[in-house]
Amino acid sequence: xxxxxxxxxxxxxxxxxxxxxxxxxxxxxxxxxxxxxxxxxxxxxxxxxxxxxxxxxxxxxxxxxxxxxxxxxxxxxxxxxxxxxxxxxxxxxxxxxxxxxxxxxxxxxxxxxxxxxxxxxxxxxxxxxxxxxxxxxxxxxxxxxxxxxxxxxxxxxxxxxxxxxxxxxxxxxxxxxxxxxxxxxxxxxxxxxxxxxxxxxxxxxxxxxxxxxxxxxxxxxxxxxxxxxxxxxxxxxxxxxxxxxxxxxxxxxxxxxxxx
Numbered sequence: 001x002x003x004x005x006x007x008x009x010x011x012x013x014x015x016x017x018x019x020x021x022x023x024x025x026x027x028x029x030x031x032x033x034x035x036x037x038x039x040x041x042x043x044x045x046x047x048x049x050x051x052x053x054x055x056x057x058x059x060x061x062x063x064x065x066x067x068x069x070x071x072x073x074x075x076x077x078x079x080x081x082x083x084x085x086x087x088x089x090x091x092x093x094x095x096x097x098x099x100x101x102x103x104x105x106x107x108x109x110x111x112x113x114x115x116x117x118x119x120x121x122x123x124x125x126x127x128x129x130x131x132x133x134x135x136x137x138x139x140x141x142x143x144x145x146x147x148x149x150x151x152x153x154x155x156x157x158x159x160x161x162x163x164x165x166x167x168x169x170x171x172x173x174x175x176x177x178x179x180x181x182x183x184x185x186x187x188x189x190x191x192x193x194x195x196x197x198x199x200x201x202x203x204x205x206x207x208x209x210x211x212x213x214x215x216x217x218x219x220x221x222x223x224x225x226x227x228x229x230x231x232x233x234x235x236x237x238x239x240x241x242x243x244x245x246x247x248x249x250x251x252x253x254x255x256x257x258x259x260x
Contacts (some may be wrong), residue, residue: 009060011138011184012154014088015088015121018084018085019083020066021080022077022080022081022084024219025076025081026070026073026074026081028073028077029073029074029076029077030069030070030072030073030074031069031073031123031232032073032074032076033068033069033072033073033235034065036072037065037068037069039061040068040069040072044120044152044153044156045152046122048057048121049125049128049129049134050128050152051146053147053148053149053152054146054147054148054149055148055149055150059116060148060149060150063150064149064150064153066153067150067153068153071153071157071160073211074161075116075160078109078112078113079105079109081111082105082108082112083105086105086108088106100153102112102174106169107171107227108168108171111164111167111168111170112167112168112169113164114166114167114218115163115164115165115166115167115168116160116161116163116164118163118167118219119159119160119163119164120156120159121159122215123159123211123212123215123216124156125161126211126215127159127211127212127215130211131211132145155220158205159206159212160184160208161205161218162205163216163219165205166201166216166220166223167203167219168222169220169221169227170225170230171223171224172227173187173224173227173228173230173231173245174227174230174231174234175230177230177231177234177235178234181229183235184228184231184232184235184256185232186213187224187227187228187231188228190232191224194224195221197216198220199220201220202216202217202219
């Protein structure tokens with residue numbers, strides 16, 4: 001990465017290169033995960049308190065195992081994926097700004113893991129329990145739950161990826177604050193619109209049940225408030241640095257003016 005003006009073709013070539021790296025590493029990680037698919041299936045069913053899963057077509061189990069291996073590969077390769085994302089972002093940054101990537105890379109992975117863990121251990125069991133209890137107690141017909149392998153893995157995938165991605169919100173706000181794109185005043189002024197937007201995003205990204213939607217929306221609202229505090233701290237630090245630079249400039253100009 002050099003400090004020069006990049007053309008659209010340069011950006012597209014850089015993006016293609018990063019995506020190619022990601023695809024290769026995810027494919028390799030997914031291939032490795034395939035050999036541990038029994039352990040992975042046992043782990044995810046225990047996490048959701050599911051006693052047994054069924055499949056209803058000859059090809060369902062095969063395609064779900066491929067999907068689950070791919071999901072495990074993505075989770076395993078996430079440090080590399082985030083590294084490539086931040087490397088691509090770094091192309092557009094100045095040389096002095098690229099030092100922040102050392103911080104953003106590891107922290108983004110930690111936040112993603114926190115979101116994924118919260119979804120898997122906290123939200124998933126509650127959502128499954130709520131949905132099954134609702135079906136048994138509030139539906140007049142006698143219904144026996146038989147959860148298919150495909151439905152459960154899809155349900156799990158949406159929640160883990162959605163929560164992991166949304167937990168990056170404070171880091172996104174920090175990056176935007178660091179480069180002067182957003183201010184605390186902007187974030188406070190847009191709070192009411194953000195609340196509506198968060199609930200809409202939660203409704204789109206999570207399965208269609210109120211428990212998982214609320215359980216995603218509430219942490220996001222808290223993370224947004226944390227983002228405002230971070231933005232305040234970054235803005236104050238930037239203002240202090242500007243004052244110090246201004247004072248240093250005045251102290252240099254003062255003696256020169258006196259000698260003249």
